[in-house]
Amino acid sequence: MIALVQGQLAHDGRDHVVLMAGGVGYKLFCPPTLTGALGDTLTAHTSLIVREDSMTLYGFTTAAERDLFELLLTVSGVGPKVALAILSTLSSDSLRNAVVADRPEILTRVPGIGKKTAQKILFELKDKLAGGGLDAVPVAAFNDVNSDVIDSLVALGYSIVEAQTAVQALPPDAPNSVEERLTLALRYFA
Numbered sequence: 357m358i359a360l361v362q363g364q365l366a367h368d369g370r371d372h373v374v375l376m377a378g379g380v381g382y383k384l385f386c387p388p389t390l391t392g393a394l395g396d397t398l399t400a401h402t403s404l405i406v407r408e409d410s411m412t413l414y415g416f417t418t419a420a421e422r423d424l425f426e427l428l429l430t431v432s433g434v435g436p437k438v439a440l441a442i443l444s445t446l447s448s449d450s451l452r453n454a455v456v457a458d459r460p461e462i463l464t465r466v467p468g469i470g471k472k473t474a475q476k477i478l479f480e481l482k483d484k485l486a487g488g489g490l491d492a493v494p495v496a497a498f499n500d501v502n503s504d505v506i507d508s509l510v511a512l513g514y515s516i517v518e519a520q521t522a523v524q525a526l527p528p529d530a531p532n533s534v535e536e537r538l539t540l541a542l543r544y545f546a
Contacts, residue, residue, distance in 0.1 A: 362399045384415030387444040431480045450520045504534045
């Protein structure tokens, strides 16, 4: 198994990067968190998926993100493309919050995930994530007001990960109004 690749960024595609390491270019399918400028040295924690007709390498910024990817693969009906789509759309904390709060509507924001699949993922991950310090994740981060703020930010052109990060950065004593929280979230980007 290839667990780690460190090399210079030779190509940065929409859903992949090519890292040059030891004279070999490794194509890593990855979430948008694994990016850099051409020529930058990047370290990618990887997961090698071997199928009958292919060997595909997936790269992640952290080992924890890679482990979450591999955990998603244990859910029946979730393959590497769907797991990567989940991690490309939601942050690790957002996924953990969705599981703790049993909020399938958060997962349905991921392209290709319907309500049934979202519920299945939440059901199968609930016990698997329980031992991983899940209780330390603030569940309050995804109430209805914050979901409306995230939806508004996405409608304004921000990615869902950017919107979730802005909402998580709101102060604990932020007003409980969508308009006021949206204003504070927009200040985060300024």
